[in-house]
Amino acid sequence: MTDPVNASIVEHVRTLEDPRVERTKKHLLVIALGTLLTGGEGFQDMELFGKSKRAWLQTFLALPHGIPSHDTFGRVFARLNPQRFQECFVAWTRAVAQRTRGTLVSRDGKTVQASLDRATAASPLPMLSAWCSDQGGLVMGQSKTDTKSNEITAIPELLHLLAIKGCMVASDAMGCQTAIAGQIRAQEGDDLLALKSNHKKASKAVKQ
Numbered sequence: 199m200t201d202p203v204n205a206s207i208v209e210h211v212r213t214l215e216d217p218r219v220e221r222t223k224k225h226l227l228v229i230a231l232g233t234l235l236t237g238g239e240g241f242q243d244m245e246l247f248g249k250s251k252r253a254w255l256q257t258f259l260a261l262p263h264g265i266p267s268h269d270t271f272g273r274v275f276a277r278l279n280p281q282r283f284q285e286c287f288v289a290w291t292r293a294v295a296q297r298t299r300g301t302l303v304s305r306d307g308k309t310v311q312a313s314l315d316r317a318t319a320a321s322p323l324p325m326l327s328a329w330c331s332d333q334g335g336l337v338m339g340q341s342k343t344d345t346k347s348n349e350i351t352a353i354p355e356l357l358h359l360l361a362i363k364g365c366m367v368a369s370d371a372m373g374c375q376t377a378i379a380g381q382i383r384a385q386e387g388d389d390l391l392a393l394k395s396n397h398k399k400a401s402k403a404v405k406q
Contacts, residue, residue, distance in 0.1 A: 207231055208258065210290035214282055225259045226266050226274055231287070241271040303328055303360070303387075304368045326352045328360055328367075353378050362387035371396075 204210075211227045232255075233247040248255065248265035255261060266274075326341045326349055341356040343349055353373050363386040369378065374391040382389040395401045 205290070205293040205296075206258075207290055210293065211286050214278070214286050225255075225261060226271065227283075228259060229255065229265070230271060230275070241268040241275075244268065244271045303330055303362060303365045326356055328356055349373065350375060350378075354381055357381055357385065360385075366390050 233244040245268040339359040343352040368390040
């Protein structure tokens with residue numbers, strides 16, 4: 199049996215040349231990546247992300263000097279080699295893709311908590327997510343929908359973002375559509391769709 203692929207961000211940025219002294223390396227880049235992957239923008243967001251998620255970050259990062267300031271993030275990224283940074287990032291994403299290959303991918307839509315804007319009466323934000331059930335709930339992709347009922351049109355767009363070859367893709371009853379099943383198979387995945395009695399012919403055939 200071959201050893202599992204190392205999909206740790208920390209390991210993949212370890213080879214990146216960091217212009218600072220040894221004791222302050224690596225954790226800054228991991229915090230920066232975490233910020234960008236969760237929708238943050240700019241160096242101030244990186245500092246805010248680090249401070250708000252410090253307890254979680256300390257489960258896999260040593261932070262003896264705390265969270266860097268936004269000025270520190272700016273100075274470091276101004277001196278990093280962008281080509282080497284891209285190489286490290288691509289290597290990490292490829293490792294993650296290998297870890298998720300052939301596993302169970304679940305898909306569902308949920309309304310983002312506290313996304314209702316009471317001041318403007320704006321509707322809460324529905325999000326469609328796909329996550330890898332076998333890798334601790336790793337989110338593989340997300341897509342915003344206009345309404346909960348619009349998931350049927352959003353599912354194909356989300357699937358296009360995913361490498362699902364060899365994966366089992368599970369969907370709830372709303373995603374039980376022939377076109378969606380066909381797309382999953384076209385992308386070389388296997389479909390596991392929930393079936394309810396509103397699909398009368400298919401439901402009857404399965405029961406028989």
